[in-house]
Amino acid sequence: MGHRLAELIEQYEVPGAALAYWHRGELHEFAAGVLNRDTGVEVTTDSLFQIGSVTKVWTATQLMILAEQGRLTLDTPVIELLPEFKVADPEVTRQVTVRHLLSHTSGIDGDLFLDTGRGDDCVERYLEACATLAQNHPLGATQSYCNSGFIIAGRIVERLTGQVWDQALREQILDPLGLTHTWTLPEDVIRFRAATGHVEGGATTPVWGLMRSCGPAGLINARPADVVAFGRSHLEGRLLKDPALMWEPQVAIPDPHALGSHWGVGWILDEWSGHKVVSHGGNTIGQHAMLWVVPDTGTVVAVSANGGHSGAFTHAVATELFAELDGLVVRPRLAPPAEPVRIDPARYTGVYERVGARITITDGGGELTLRMEATGALAALQEPQELALVPVDDVTFVARRPGDPDWLSAVFYELPDGSPYLHLGVRATPKKESA
Structure with a gap:
């Protein structure tokens, strides 16, 4: 080995x-x-x-x-x-x-x-x-x-x-x-x-x-x-x-x-x-x-x-x-599906925020982009990143950093009370603003 x-x-x-x-x-x-x-x-x-x-x-x-x-x-x-x-x-x-x-x-x-x-x-x-x-x-x-x-x-x-x-x-x-x-x-x-x-x-x-x-x-x-x-x-x-x-x-x-x-x-x-x-x-x-x-x-x-x-x-x-x-x-690792999945981008767009991170999902003509910004004490050590989100199904997406061989996974979901959340990097981030 x-x-x-x-x-x-x-x-x-x-x-x-x-x-x-x-x-x-x-x-x-x-x-x-x-x-x-x-x-x-x-x-x-x-x-x-x-x-x-x-x-x-x-x-x-x-x-x-x-x-x-x-x-x-x-x-x-x-x-x-x-x-x-x-x-x-x-x-x-x-x-x-x-x-x-x-x-x-x-x-x-x-x-x-x-x-x-x-x-x-x-x-x-x-x-x-x-x-x-x-x-x-x-x-x-x-x-x-x-x-x-x-x-x-x-x-x-x-x-x-x-x-x-x-x-x-x-x-x-x-x-x-x-x-x-x-x-x-x-x-x-x-x-x-x-x-x-x-x-x-x-x-x-x-x-x-x-x-x-x-x-x-x-x-x-x-x-x-x-x-x-x-x-x-x-x-x-x-x-x-x-x-x-x-x-x-x-x-x-x-x-x-x-x-x-x-x-x-x-x-x-x-x-x-x-x-x-x-x-x-x-x-x-x-x-x-x-x-x-x-x-x-x-x-x-x-x-x-x-x-x-x-x-x-x-x-x-x-x-x-x-x-x-x-x-x-x-x-x-999860990867994009062989056949493209059709989605309604409006369902996902908006601002999701928690301590340490602000995530903005935008619609660029039917294709979603995720912008992730670190906030707080570690912000100076992490540059903001923008990644294209590729749908795997109607709640699951993958994204890949430039040059990275691995795909990241993200899941949009709701709590029992209907509150919308994004789960990314094993963290639940609540939706704060709609697009």
Whole structure:
């Protein structure tokens, strides 16, 4: 696989990548490319990459450890654990539960990236800022990816353990599993060979990582072998007595074509060739990671990349590797249909908006165009994009960024009360204005 990994990073213009997998009782590790195109330092199997939102499964596991200790349940209201907790909607403040946070069903606007400093109180201060967060959707009505919810979950960990999230992570997970190459803070990461992200065009990112306040949602840096060890712990019961509780479906994902069909507790759930697959992906500033676990076969795969067409790259790795190891057919990416689909463009046009993003759908003579603009703290790092939307059926569309081999999927749908939404990038975005 080492030679093939080198071929794939060249094909998908990825500067560097590392791969580890556990199969039939053996760990296999591979690396290719460079950590940083400016320095030319080569990737090795013990290099640390930012695993981004894969971190969320670790935070969910921390809370499940506390649940097994009787400190909380999935249905405990957040306000019982954090009496100072507040969001804009007072009913949500009273009713939102730990389960809502860990299954992305709280409806709380999820992309508040707020720098509250480098101090040990950064997550506590982030919680205070949540008081102004409005609802993306009514509590429990649908699934929408919520970084904010996992930072709130991290604050629950802090409150119940009496430690900052980073230290609680170490005592609950890292030390018990003997993970020597998993860290959260840059001053620790730089003691190792560490990857730098790369933006479109191949230049290194102007900022290395996210602010510390986002820790519980996405700040873990790790070598793939450590990520595999974490995945194995969920098969072997090393951290939890019953880790399979986290694999129980909590909500259907409105767009099942992107990452999976359902969300569990922390994990994304899917099925390949009749086998349950639990996974999670992560994207930070110019870096991307994936973790897959197949409970039936015991196979665990982790791969990280630092730029290029990294999503298409990791999908290609999974497609080839799982076919070879377990004979599984990975869900293919959705693509345009062979025959064009006729639609009424007026049904979809308008402005869809949530914290962190404004999406405008316009009609250009029967063909839809999607304009996506980042807003807030990350706006300076992401240029607005305009993409042509190609219908697959009357609610499902695909679009492709220039030069990207992969198609993105998007689903237009309504909540039970008839409110129109667009599901894109595992996020539900409400329609604010009609064309």
